[in-house]
Every structure is written in C-alpha cells, then in structure tokens.
Amino acid sequence: MILTIRQWCLRMADDVRLLRWALVIVLLLQLLLAAAYLAYERHRLERFTVQILRNTSLLYAQMLEQTQSLVHYQCQILGNRILRGEAGVTDLQRAQTQSPWIAGIRVLDATGEVVDYAGHVPVAVAGSHAADDEQALKLDIYPNLYVLSLPGQADQDFGGLVEVQTLRGRQGQLLGSVQSFISNRRLNEQLNISLRRGFDLGQSGRIVVIDRKQSRIAFLAGMTSHGLQAGQQQNWQEPVLHATAYGEGVVRYHSSVDGSERIGVLTELESGAERRWMQVISIDRDEYLHSWYSQLVMLMLLFPLLALLQWQLAHVAYRNRRQRLQLAYDSRHDPLTGLANRRHFDEWAGQACSEARRYGQPLSLLALDLDHFKRINDRWGHDVGDKVLVATAGCIRQALRECDLAARFGGEEFVVALPQTSLAAATSVAERIRARVSELRVDAGAEQISMTVSIGITGLHSEEASADAALLRADEALYAAKHGGRNQVCVRE
Template identity: 35%
Template sequence: MFKRLDVGDLIVLDTQQQIGVINQLRMLLPPGDAHRQRLLDTQRCFIEFSNSLKEGFAFAEAGLADATRANDTEAMARYHYCRGGYQKSVGTPTKAIDDFEKGIELSRKNEDNVLLAQGLASRGDKFSVLGLHGKALADLLQAQRIYQQNQLQEAASQIFQSIGIAYRRLGYLDKAREYLVQSMEQEQRAGDRESLYGSTLQLGFTEEESGNFGKALALDQQALELATKTGDKTSIGSAQIAIAGSQSDLQHYPDALAVLDKAEANFAAAGDAGFTGMIAYERGRAFAGLGQLMQANDMFERAEKAPDFNENQRYLELLFGAKAKNLEAAGRAPAALREYKRYLAAREEVANQRQNQQAQMLREQFDTDRSQLENARLKAEQARLTAEQELKDRQVETLERVRSWQEVALGLLIALLGLLGFATIRQLARSRIWKRMASIDPLTGAANRRGVDHFGVSAVRNARTLHEPLSLLAVDLDLFKRVNDRFGHAAGDRALQQIASACQHALREHDLFGRIGGEEFLAVLPGTTLAHAAEVAERLRSRVETLAFEDLPSDLHATISVGVVELSADDGSFADLEKRADNTLYRAKTGGRNRVVIAGECSFDAAASEPSATEPEGAAQATS
C-alpha cells in the first residue's frame, strides 16, 4: 500500500482519503519501528499541506533534521524532495534545485532507482521553470525510463505532463500539445483530477502561445473547474491568473482585473508568495489595455521586483516588452527606448538559451544513444565469452560435439560483430546529422549562431592568409514584432522562413547567410570588397521589400535595414568585425530603416525614410 501511495497509484484519491491511508498504515506499524514511521511522515509532507505551504516547509525542515540525526538516508532523500517542492513558494528556485540534487545523490548511494526517478522528475520540472529545457528533458526522460524498467506504468505516464511542459517552454508547441493531450487522456482514464488540472492548464498556455486565445480561455476555465473541485487554493489561483491573461489577450480587461483580485485572495489564503510578480504583470497588462497607463507602469515596476520574475528571463522578456509599449503610449519616449533595449536584450538571451537548450537536447540524445550502443557492445562481448566458456566445458565430451559448438560460436560471433558494425555505421551517420543540425537554425534552415561564428572565424583566417577581401552584412527586419502582433506568431514564423530563403537565394554559393537570434541575420561574403558588398546589401534590401509572401495575408509586407563592413587591419577577430557591422546596422535603424548603410559612409541607395508597411502611420520610430 505504501509503495502504491509513493509512486502515485493512489492519486485518484483526494487529499483526505490519502491521509486516511497513511493513518491506516501507521496503525499497522509494530512498536518502535522509527524508520517506517519516518517514511509515512514523508508522505504526509507531500500530501497534507497543499493549502498551508509555510507549515509544509517547516514540517519538512523538522523531519529532515530528525532523519539526519538518525542517519536514515532514505527518509533524508524524501524530505529533501519535499522541502524542495515548497522552496518555490517560500524560498528560491536555486534552493529548490539544491534540495533535489541532495536527494538524488542520497538515492544513488542507496541504489534506490525508483526514489532516484522521483528526484529526477522533480528536478526536471524545476529546470523547465528556469528555462533549462535541455537539462529538464534529460531528467524527465531518464525518470520515465526508470519507471518503465520497474513496471511502474502509472508513474511513467504521469511524466507526460512534465515532458509536454518542457517542450512548450522550448518552443516545440506541436510536440508539447501531443504530450499534454496524451497526459490528459491518461488522467481522465485514471480519474486523476489534480494531474488533469495541470495538463489542462498547460494545454491552455500552449494554445495561448499559438495565438488561439479563445481556445486558451476555454481550457483555462476547465482548469479552474477542476481546481475548485480539489479545493487547492494555489491551483485555483494559478488557473485564475491564466484566465486573466487570456481575457487580456481578448481585450476583456475589466474581467481580467476582477479575476486577478480573486487569485490574489486564494494565494494569500494558501500562504503562497510565489506568484506576486505574475499577478502584478497581468494587472499591468489590463490597466494598459484600459488606458490607465500610470497604474500599469506601477504594476510593471512591482512585477520586476518580485522573486518569480527576477530570475526568469522568459518572464522578463514579456515584462520589458509590455513596459516599453506602455511608456511609449504615455509619451515617455526616452524611457520607452530604454525598456525596449532591455526587451531586445532579454529576447536575445531567451533565444540564445532556447537555441543552446535545443543543442543540449540533441547532445543528451546523442549521449544516450552512445551509452545504449556501448551497452549493446558489452552484452555482445559477454555473450561471446559465455559461448567460448561453454565450448571449453564441453570439450571433454566428444570431439564432434566440440566442433559443432565451435561452429555455432563462430556463427554467433560473426552475427554479433555484423550487428555491432551496422550499429556503429548507423551511429556515425546520426553523429554527422546531429553535428549539422547543431549548426542550423531549425525555423529558417539558415545557419545558426554557432554555424555563423564557425564560418566567420574560418573566413577571417583565410582572408588574412590569402590577402583577400572579406565583407560582412548585418541584417535586421524592421519593426517585425508588429507582424507578429497583427498577424500572429505562426504567420510571423512563415514570413521569417520566406525572407531567409529569398536572401539565401540572392547570395553566391560560397557565401553564408545565418540567423543569429530573433529577427537578426548575418551574411558573410568571402572575397568581396566593401563596394561589391554594398551592392549585394542593396539587392537583399530590394528583394525583401518587393517580396510577395506565399500563403500569407496579401497586406503583409516587410523591410530590412543592412549594415555593411569590410575586414580591416584593426579587426582582431570575427567578433570585432561583427561588432562594427552591428554599429553600422544601428545607424541604418536610427536613420529611418529600410536602408543600407556602409561603414564610414552615408546611406547607400537608401529608401525614403518612411515606415515599414507593417507599421501604422504616425507610429513612434524607436529602434527595433
């Protein structure tokens, strides 16, 4: 019964029913069995304090101290997991990670794989919240494998939700939707109302990030109904925050403010201070939508200082963008420009983190496959040794039987070596594919930051050695955020793909065009002088300006600004050359956009200083 409670088989029961199971088990304990008493208390720690988080944290602290004095390492690991779960609301994410890692270390020392899987799943959830999605997926998938190896299918299926969340935060929305739907189907079959609430809420976030605001609101309301049935104040408050966000997306601002008041009351009742920043942020959005700009700015300032925002780049990207827009609407252009620069920096950081996490995910998969290949090799070697030993043991019987066994062993060895050779060849092919994928931007098919840097360093070295010219174009889409705001992120992604394709086809075969983040690109032009590079830049600018997008709204247009530089003796590295190109691009942006600026010169065949087609008349000309 304890094992079923421990791995979640009894999660279909409500909190009071699970506490009842714990009390029944306590009555069955023999007198003086302190170890099993502590194990039952760890289950209380996880279950009993959902609406009194500070009390739960204090219970975990006291239990951990008692288990440490008794050197009860299993109970210590469980209390570390429990305390880590409460750290989000009463501590910090870093402290939560520390607790999970201490519990994982103890579980490994005890060789308790099921307890190890629980810690990996908890740490994976926290890594996902912090934006470390590659690490999150590695932990979650390992935990799922351990559960499956131990025939714990119910526990393994519960991780579908966490994997879906990690894929959502990594930007793979279709993959996230697939896992979350599977999770919901499993939870509905099992009658697991609490987990169904979590999957429904996360699917609502997925639809919101896909631009499907109506679907998102409907899912958020379903999540609220489920949370209300569980009575968990924190879950109810979380669903209400999600509803407020969807209502603001749909411009129902008064409704959003009303539901946020209810959410704040629920968190206060639970003693949960982990959502103060998100409540302030959503209030700021609603006030901004109502034109109450001063109140909106106050809320944004409060959100930035909150613990749930100051360590989360994804949240800060949203906050700085909303804050800049609000200040611009209030006529505070200098302050808006400062916030917009912070928004761009945060957005670039999130994009880089996401790109790095995608590469890390591929590396984790590569390491896993390599480990599996090594295990297969060791098993093959063990099988060969076993076959040889059997042959030696049977030599005393008859020479004919020995020869027969030798033939069998030889055939088995050949088959095993053939299998190992096939697996090795396939692994080498996968390695080449992964290496190429790690240098390619998954959205546009152009080179990514890693690919551009590798090519650029090599190009600088060759230019120095061969005394040949080398030029670099820094390209940025003008006001492209407004394309996303007006037509949706899906349309924006397709537009990015077509723009990147058009630019790549306008370059020579040995040139490189790559996306380095967001709407920013670099074109490396070996053997090209500054004058020729300026002509190439103008060709790119003209082609994008006249580009007719396929399968997109006919009134969607885009323009680019381009900075052009040539490698000089003062450039110590490719990074120095890129920095000069970026400064030149900045001149193009501040000079009116939709133009080419050459390092040290005025605009090259610049277009008239007028807004991009996606920019409304009279919009402020802040650099984008």
C-alpha cells in the first residue's frame, strides 16, 4: 500500500498534468471537509441554541407559575381578612408596595362594590364584577388567570396578568372577590433579571405567551425591544399558529414583525386546567449563527488563498525536483550524444565487474573510435562532426540490449560494456555496429558523408577486480584495428 502511494507520488512528481489533477482532487477534498465542518458547526450551534432556549423557557415558565401562585395565595388571604374586617387598606398598600409583582389589588364585596384598593388595576376589569365563577367565565375571565391585552396601548402597565378570585365564607356563602394585577412591565423587569442571572438570549430574544383558546398573544416581552406590546397579535400570526397547532417542541418561522428568520421553543404552561397558555421563546437565526457566519466568511476568504499557496508550493516543488533530476542526469551523461559519460561508466562498470566476478559470468568491453574523424571536422566543420558523433551514438545504442552500457569517453572515442556476454558474442555485436556505422550517411550541406569505425574487444579476466586493465586491453585491441587498416574489429583475449 505504502509502496503504491510512493509510486503514485513519484509518477505525479514526474508528470505535471497528473500532479495538477491530484492537486485539484486534494483541493476539492479540502473544500468538502470545510463544507462538512461548517454543516456540523451549524448543526451544533443550533442544538446548543435550542438547549438554551429550552432552559430559558423552563426558567421563565417556572417563574411565571410561581409568581402566579404566590400572588394568588397572598391576595386570597388578604382579601378574606379585609372582607372579614380584620385588615384595612393600609395592609393592601403594604402588600402592593412590598411585592415586586403586584401592580394593584382591589377587593370587592358580594354586591360588587369596591371595598378597598391599592395601586393600579386596569379599567377594563374595574367594571367587571367577578362575584361568582359563572359571571367570571361570561366575562371571558379564565379561572385564576386572565391576561389582559389592550391593542394599541403603548404603556406596558395596561397589559399583564389579572387574577380574579371569588372569596367564600366557611358555609360557602359569597363574601366577594379580590382582583390582583401583575403588569407586563413588572413581569418584563423580573424576567430580564432572571434572564441576566441565567441565559443571555442577546438582542433578539423574545418571549411570547399565547392564549391558545383565543389564538391571540397574551404576553410579549423582548429582552431589549420594549417597543413590542402585547395586543399586536395581527403581526404575530406565525408563532400563534404554531403554538395553537402544535404541542411542545421546536419551531422555525419567518417573523412578519421584522422579517427575521427565527427559531423558537414552545412550552405549555401549567396554569389552569385547560393548559390554555403556550409560551414561545425565540431568537433571531442571524444572532445565534453570528459566529458561524464569521467562520463562513473566514473560510471563503482563506480557502482561495490557501488553495493558491498549495498550488504554487506544489509547482515550486515540482520544478525543484525536475531541476535536481536534470542536474543528476547531466552529471552522468554526455550532453552531445546522451550516452553515459566517463564517471557514470566507471561507477556502473565497477558494479558490473564485481557482479560478474561473484557469479562467474563473462563481461566484454568494446573500445570504439571513428576513423579519420579529424578529416571530417577539418573538411565539414565541427557541426557536421557533431552530427556524425550523434549518428554513431545512435547506431551503438540500437545494437545494444537494455542491460548493456555505452559511454562516450571524449572526442570520437566510445566504450561499450556487455555483461554476461562472451568474446564471441561481443564480436558479433561489434561487427553489427561496425557494419551499421559504415552504412550511415550524414548530411553535410549538399553532400552526404559516410564514416567507418574501428573496434577493439576484450573480456574481463576472472582475477580482475575492476575494469581498468580490461579497458587498457580493449584500447590495445583498438590500436591494432587502426593499424590493421581501420574499419575492422580486433579481439584481445
């Protein structure tokens, strides 16, 4: 596996098109990873927000319920005492000023006349004589809890929870009633205090209590948006609809008040037998996704930069590797013919000789020299001489196997090493080269010139550890070929 990856890397390092494709794939993968991270982060933030909304909702529901039952019992006791003549208006006033909730208390006798009052109770209830339960219901007074909302009223003191309790004597006779008023302003203040202690919903957090029975908003509080009033239910159709249609859960909706996308948690309030009240705590999507949007923008800005950087780095690395390879190649090859140079031949031959010795295999060496090359140079110039050298190198290369090595030692002198080749086989290779070179024709202006080559052959002796002595013998054989009349092959055992 690691080998395959390594091979792929090497292939990519040699082929720029492959490298680019690989880079494109890597960048696409990175983009996919970034998208997956953003999706996960968004989901995580949403879950976290829902948790906060749920906790806030529970906190507030608890506060509302406790407040209501506290006020309920406080007013019941006080109302009874006043109707029995055991307490007076000063007790009412004390209770009203001491309680952070009660904005007003009013005690009515059995005939519906106001006996005592303290603070402010909205006018709308003032005339309503809740002398008994039946009448209270007729006046749309829900037992224990009646949320008053006055459309168009800017003052929050005009909206809130009005509790109407019927007071009866020991024998069940009607004594009168007590009305207590918890204003929206007080509720909002207390709510903000508890929220500051608990969970911060930010600028866009809103709490709405919905009367499911009448499909209208009973109470509305924004964490900071004091301009929003209960009674503006025509703008709040969506949460009202959600709250009336579904039970507890999470809702996502589009607010028609400010056009924001909101996420909210619905909680049923325990007050009343009918579970009539539904609380919706919501927050603007842009607010809870604020940090997510920052990450999105950061990634959108950073990704192209990082992609460009990676692209450039990969290309620089590719160019460096190509240069290194080219330098390594140049240091081991003859620039004119592309054959191995002396240094490469010496390294290679050293290895080949020790292998031949170890395995007792023959190794033959050929020394080749073009005949009268100086004349070609002198007559046709160096450029034509170079062409002749290149053409001769091509001939030599064609005659060899992959395991053989041909080198140019300088000038018009070439050397060939033939591993696992006997002298007889080497002689036939040399003859083949000689014949091909003599058939070569190289263009020199309007003319075509021909050339011949002399070749000396020898084999590596079993006691020889390097190719030096064999190279000398091959040179001697070449010398003999030159003296023998050139264009011939001479063998020296």
